[in-house]
Amino acid sequence: MLDSISYSNCLPPWRDGVEINFADQDRRTRKRIQEYLNGRKPEKPFSILVPKKNGSKRPWLIPSVADQVVLQAAVSGLARRLIQRIDEKRVFSYRYNRDPDRLLFIENQIRSWTQFQEATESRLTRPSSFMLQLDLESAYQRIQRSKFYEFLEQVAGSTDEVKIIRLLIEAFAGDQEGLPLVNDSVFFLGNVYLSTVDEIIRRAAPEFIRFVDDYRIFGKSKTALNDMFARIHRALVGTNFAISISKVKIGSGSDYLDAIRKAGNARTEEQDNYISAAILSDLIAPEGLVELVAQVINQPDELMNEALGRFLLGAVRRMRLNGDVAVEQMTYGDSPLSQFDEGIDKRKGLVDSAVHLLEQYSSQRDEEWRAVWIVYVFSEHLPASVCKAIQANRTVSPIVRLWMHGGDSSVKVKHDNAVFPDDLNYVEEGRRYG
Numbered sequence: 001m002l003d004s005i006s007y008s009n010c011l012p013p014w015r016d017g018v019e020i021n022f023a024d025q026d027r028r029t030r031k032r033i034q035e036y037l038n039g040r041k042p043e044k045p046f047s048i049l050v051p052k053k054n055g056s057k058r059p060w061l062i063p064s065v066a067d068q069v070v071l072q073a074a075v076s077g078l079a080r081r082l083i084q085r086i087d088e089k090r091v092f093s094y095r096y097n098r099d100p101d102r103l104l105f106i107e108n109q110i111r112s113w114t115q116f117q118e119a120t121e122s123r124l125t126r127p128s129s130f131m132l133q134l135d136l137e138s139a140y141q142r143i144q145r146s147k148f149y150e151f152l153e154q155v156a157g158s159t160d161e162v163k164i165i166r167l168l169i170e171a172f173a174g175d176q177e178g179l180p181l182v183n184d185s186v187f188f189l190g191n192v193y194l195s196t197v198d199e200i201i202r203r204a205a206p207e208f209i210r211f212v213d214d215y216r217i218f219g220k221s222k223t224a225l226n227d228m229f230a231r232i233h234r235a236l237v238g239t240n241f242a243i244s245i246s247k248v249k250i251g252s253g254s255d256y257l258d259a260i261r262k263a264g265n266a267r268t269e270e271q272d273n274y275i276s277a278a279i280l281s282d283l284i285a286p287e288g289l290v291e292l293v294a295q296v297i298n299q300p301d302e303l304m305n306e307a308l309g310r311f312l313l314g315a316v317r318r319m320r321l322n323g324d325v326a327v328e329q330m331t332y333g334d335s336p337l338s339q340f341d342e343g344i345d346k347r348k349g350l351v352d353s354a355v356h357l358l359e360q361y362s363s364q365r366d367e368e369w370r371a372v373w374i375v376y377v378f379s380e381h382l383p384a385s386v387c388k389a390i391q392a393n394r395t396v397s398p399i400v401r402l403w404m405h406g407g408d409s410s411v412k413v414k415h416d417n418a419v420f421p422d423d424l425n426y427v428e429e430g431r432r433y434g
Helices: 002-008 022-037 065-085 109-124 145-156 160-173 184-193 195-204 222-236 259-263 286-298 308-329 336-346 350-361 365-377 384-392 398-403 426-433
Strands: 046-051 057-062 130-135 208-211 214-219 249-252 269-271 274-276
Touching (some): 002 065, 002 184, 022 065, 022 160, 046 308, 065 145, 065 160, 065 184, 109 130, 109 214, 130 222, 145 160, 145 184, 195 222, 214 222, 222 249, 286 308, 286 350, 308 365, 336 350, 350 365, 365 398, 384 398
Antiparallel strands (some): 046 057, 130 214, 130 249, 208 214, 269 274
């Protein structure tokens, strides 16, 4: 569970050096769950504004590690019952990972997205095939939590898991509407709940597939699809969901493959008697990852956001963990991480552009997330002089300074063996362990 949340709500680098006593962790997690069931209130999580694709910003929440593990445990306890509500021939997003040796709670989203694209293409190769593409507007934000909890109880009953999920989500969301942005456990829940929308769309358009809130509906003519759209639009009027009209498209077959799929996967290779080992599955190929990072730096307003930007944070973290396992623990001579780092250095002007953006973002409190994004992705490439200047600048957000090399020494506090890092607020944990 700790590994799983570390990719979907990326844990900071100061977590990597924290030794974990798993027996003690288990005891304290069980104790926390029981306290919540007995009435204890969760603490308010750390919040940071993350840009959306449309340019607006929405709070992204980072609860304590302990609370994220408890939430993940509760969702995992319901997962096998909840997935019965999903038609996996139609829905490709946030699928439950059934691999008994799984590391991640959900299936790899690159593979799932590729399958979604392939399913689209296979339908569009049929004679006289047309497609209606539509997105729900702010789908997770429009989920009415009272109805969401009723849905969980209908599927799973009034279980301890449902009680824990309700308690934590209510505490995390505060006065926000809908489901809060936290990690894959919440996205899994929201994806399952959208099966209620699937039922509405199925009655109007029997041939469709979905990835999160992206629906692709197929028909034999544009006229037929226009009729289907009208029926869907009318049916959704009675719900809290709405179609994002600006994203509605009707057309014939076309190429929908995106940059992530083109990037490909990393593979273990032998070069000059050294093995560059891709230990973990589903690593993005280093040259593809460099290309994606470069695209984000060149178009930060459009791409450094909760979609591609957040995905790349997890991809880079996975690349680095793979490097640690391959080189330090399994004594391979190399890993795709070195090829990624070399590619970043060789890409003309890439580091300079990243530094320019970092200096710009670090002075803007509403751009903390983008500043941290650059610090993490380019951590091995930022000039020491730039890091020191940002750390010394008291107008820069403490969060950004904590993420710089060596942390923010001015706010460090002494380690306390009685204080467990998992229980701490995000900022306090960084001050103690950064």
